[in-house]
Amino acid sequence: MTDSVPPDQHPEHFPRWIWPVYVALFAGSVPWYIPADAPLRIWIGLPHWVVISLGSTLGVSVFTWFIVHRFWPTPADRTDEDARR
Amino acid sequence: MTSLGGGAVVAVGLYLTAILAVGYAARRLRTSESLADFYLAGRQLSGPVLLLTLYATQYSGNSLIGYPGEAYRLGFSWVMSVGFMMAIIVSYLLYAPQLYAVARRHHFITPGDWLTHRFGSPALTLVANLLLVAAIANYLLAQLMAMGHITAGLSGGAVPYWIGVVLLTLVVLVYETVGGMRAVAWTDLVQGLMLIVGLTGLLIAAAPTPTHMAAVTEWLAREAPEKVAVPGWDVCRNWFSTLALIGFSGAVYPQAIQRIYAARDTTALRRSFSIMVFMPMVTTGSIFLVGVIAIERLAGVGPIEADQVMPLLLTEWGTSSPLLYALSLLVIVAVVSAIMSTADSVLLSLSSILAKDILGKTVLAGAEEARLTRTGKLVSWVLVATLVGIALNPRITLWGLTELKMEILAQVAPLFILGASWNKLKTRAALAGMLTGTTLYAILLATGQPEPWNIHAGVVALMVNVAVCVSATYLGQAETVPSAGQARSTA
DSSP: OOOOSOGGGOOSSOOTTHHHHHHHHHHHHSGGGSOTTOOOOEETTEEHHHHHHHHHHHHHHHHHHHHHHHHOOOOOOOOHHHHHO | OOOOHHHHHHHHHHHHHHHHHHHHHHHTTOOOSOHHHHHHGGGOBOHHHHHHHHHHHHSOHIIIIIHHHHHHHHGGGGGHHHHHHHHHHHHHHHHHHHHHHHHHHHTOOSHHHHHHHHHOOHHHHHHHHHHHHHHHHHHHHHHHHHHHHHHHHHTTTSSOHHHHHHHHHHHHHHHHHHHHHHHHHHHHHHHHHHHHHHHHHHHHHHOOOHHHHHHHHHHHHHHOGGGTSOOOHHHHHHHHHHHHHHHHHHTTOHHHHHHHHHBSSHHHHHHHHHHHTTHIIIIIHHHHHHHHHHHHHTGGGOSOOGGGHHHHHHHHHHTTOHHHHHHHHHHHHHHHHHHHHHHHHHHHHHHHIIIIIIITTTTTTTOOHHHHHHHHHHHHHHHHHHHHHHHTSOOSOHHHHHHHHHHHHHTTHHHHHHHHHOTTOOHHHHHHHHHHHHHHHHHHHHTTOSSGGGSOHHHHHHHHHHHHHHHHHHHHHHHSOOOHHHHHHHO
């Protein structure tokens, strides 16, 4: 198997701190925090809440690209019995 | 409104010929009649092929026919589709690296191989396989319906729905039967590229510039203000629910899991994911904008079915100017590509589960791999014949089928996601969780509650499923004296 990531960058799992970041970014993509009666504002041709949602999702893309490059895990070998129960 | 006429027929005909040629070329590279060669292309998919086969498989007839229809129906709140396609990629991170490592060591072929390895329970594997088969057979049905819709819609009814279903299905069956996963991956490569070219054509045709979009947004604010307004809490709840539903379920498609198995190495897998993370913005984002533009564009057509939005839009563009006609032809080929690339992958996956995990462990137990491979091919033809029969009498929309499929898959997702990322999860707990979740989902559907509190019944059931998995695992630990093996596994 070939892998260009140096051995010292191979964790067992992705670091735990990335998951709260994901929760925050996905929560930002849903406009629950914008009042439903907010007046229409158009940003780059779209309602402002749509731009905010797309911006959050773009944030997820860029963040994921970063962690895939930086933290892709290489799990250690485990026996069948360990994996099962 | 007129159809795109002979040009569309010629473009699709050329494409189908090319795809069949690619399928036959892939057959020449096969090395054996083994299951691994037929269903996983010998586990030798390189980064670019893996990327495009994942891409072409993930973006389907639902994406190009169903999603514009939903944007047309709901308006700007369908921007949620970009987020939920992104959620699938993020969910992969929860289990794909671990699953890939184990799959390489133990030569997995089907999702059931992982379940057997991880949980060691024939009952759990059987129930999970039955749910997977039910879910993706549903998905295949959606692709067959999309084939019919696109053919009938684009020909203005001149080529009937049933001919589209039968003809395109036949092409898929032929190249898949001769070349297996290698043919599917190679055709996915072509189909993925066609999808990108078609999307570019779609963007040029729709021209969603800020000025154009501002005009559309203002028009919508006047004519259909509910499609521009900030969604209320009830919609947001459904939005969160959809993120969870599609995110967890979409990541455990059997055909996607088998592509993880088929990766040549970790580098190929990592590189394909690092590009896939931008595909939701590019692909679903573009389709979303086109669907919103269609609300204004098709305002004079009168009430139309959601699944007819894209065919009508392409037909209208095609009659506007020679340039738009040419671009529409590109999009048509892309749509057909998206549908076929998903159909072939789903069909191959279904065939592998039925042949290896179900027949191979019952009536064909102990059979040689070559025989199981031949059986898998036969199963594909029988299965498709059945589904074509159902597709010819559709009683549900494409998005409706998508939701149904996802809610079933959601009940299997913990076996892969929790199973790979949480060593403590016990077999009995996982089985109890899956059975409880599936039963609850069935009860909610049977009692007419598909979305209690605007949350998908499948998500409610998934939450209960996970709660049972976790609580039963801890209760099981408390009731038993830990053995050395258990202590090691939970350390």
